[in-house]
Amino acid sequence: MKKIVFLFFILSFMSFSSFTPFNHKKYNFTLEKISLLNIDLSETIGGRKYFEGVVKNNTDKKILKAEVTVMFKDKDTPYSVVGKMNFYNLKPKESSTFSGQSVYVNNIQGEDFRVKLSEIIMEK
Secondary structure, eight states: OHHHHHHHHHHHHHHHHTOOTTOOOOEEEEOSSEEEEEEEEOOOBTTEEEEEEEEEEOSSSOEEEEEEEEEEEETTEEEEEEEEEEEEEEOTTOEEEEEEEEEEOTTOOSOEEEEEEEEEEEOO
């Protein structure tokens, strides 16, 4: 009986240890002068989704400010602007991690989203 209980415990542990509740698809976007890479989204928390990933300057000049517009959609909602992410002082060809960027998605379900470079200020 002890062997059966032990075997059940081991099998249960193995099946749950491979389960990751935040196993999301990673997203990559190459925009005009920057790239957003390995973007991971959180679950919707209080109507918000949080982003983390890597932002990369694809130019040979310093970017003083890059503003990215984020648009989400689901089966009931067409692409709608839900927020903006701002990145500052990116050196030429620099990659930098970011986290905690949030957008207000309210009732939009799913993870179908797009980004658009809405403003960029380069060093002269």
